[in-house]
Amino acid sequence: MSRFNLIKNKRGDISKTITWIVATVLIVGVLILFIYISSVMSNIKVVKVGEINSDIGKESLVLSVKTSLAFNRNNTNKEIIENILEEKNE
Amino acid sequence: MWNKRGQDVMSLYWFLILAVIAGGIFAMVYVFYGTPFDVREIEANILTNKISDCVSYGGKISSNIIADGVFQPNSNFLGQCHLTFISNEWEDQQFYSEINFYKIGDLENSVFRIKEGDNKWLPYCSLGNEEDLVKCFDRSFYSVDDLNNQYIIKILSVVRKSEKNVKI
Numbered sequence: 090m091s092r093f094n095l096i097k098n099k100r101g102d103i104s105k106t107i108t109w110i111v112a113t114v115l116i117v118g119v120l121i122l123f124i125y126i127s128s129v130m131s132n133i134k135v136v137k138v139g140e141i142n143s144d145i146g147k148e149s150l151v152l153s154v155k156t157s158l159a160f161n162r163n164n165t166n167k168e169i170i171e172n173i174l175e176e177k178n179e
Numbered sequence: 180m181w182n183k184r185g186q187d188v189m190s191l192y193w194f195l196i197l198a199v200i201a202g203g204i205f206a207m208v209y210v211f212y213g214t215p216f217d218v219r220e221i222e223a224n225i226l227t228n229k230i231s232d233c234v235s236y237g238g239k240i241s242s243n244i245i246a247d248g249v250f251q252p253n254s255n256f257l258g259q260c261h262l263t264f265i266s267n268e269w270e271d272q273q274f275y276s277e278i279n280f281y282k283i284g285d286l287e288n289s290v291f292r293i294k295e296g297d298n299k300w301l302p303y304c305s306l307g308n309e310e311d312l313v314k315c316f317d318r319s320f321y322s323v324d325d326l327n328n329q330y331i332i333k334i335l336s337v338v339r340k341s342e343k344n345v346k347i
Contacts, residue, residue: 109192113196116196116199116200117199120199120200120203120206121203123203123207124203124206124207124210127208127211128210128211130211131210131212131213131214131346132214134215134216134217135216135217135220136216136217136218136220136221137220151231152228152231152318152319152320155231155235155238155320155321155322156238156320156321156322157238158237158238158239159235159239159320159321159322159323160238160321161238162238162239162327163323165329166283166329169283170321170329170331173283173286173319173331174319174320174321174331177318177319177331177333178318178319
């Protein structure tokens, strides 16, 4: 093999090695990013009342029905009471 | 000979990369599914609803609480509603509930109060980091007694159970 070919082969090896090093860094970087995103998402695993589809646990429905039934019995100061409840249940 | 050594190195490299990717996927799944869902807000909400059913039915306050316009002190009112806060699963009680009755004219001072559970969790409601330690949930509604006297009823439910709902 001539000296020229040897130098050409060596250069090819170096560029290939650099490509693999960059690829490795990218793969590890993307993995670390994904693990971080998983960690952030795991911290927001809080089920809130407004997020559930079922009526079970929806306080607004149960308590507003109770309030309406009570107004059927005595609706004096209805607006005042409604304002109080709106303020308290904010 | 050199080519063979290069191939061996590349094979090792590929196995290493495969191991790193597999480890990364395992870490992601472990981190995400290792954290429990925090359902305490829903739990406190359901507790509030159950207590409200116990306190008022059809818009009228239970006769176990108020009769002829007079409040009836009862040490085990929530027990009568089949609500028990004691569990074998926990050493301490993990729930606290407070029901306050207010007259329409005075919303600062409650005329009657029912408490149940461990009230040592109550001060944590006002702390900033309540997210992790306890979940506090309060709701108010309107009801009348048998003489049609009007009351605003405020129910506060506190659920601790942080070990099962928050990654510590």
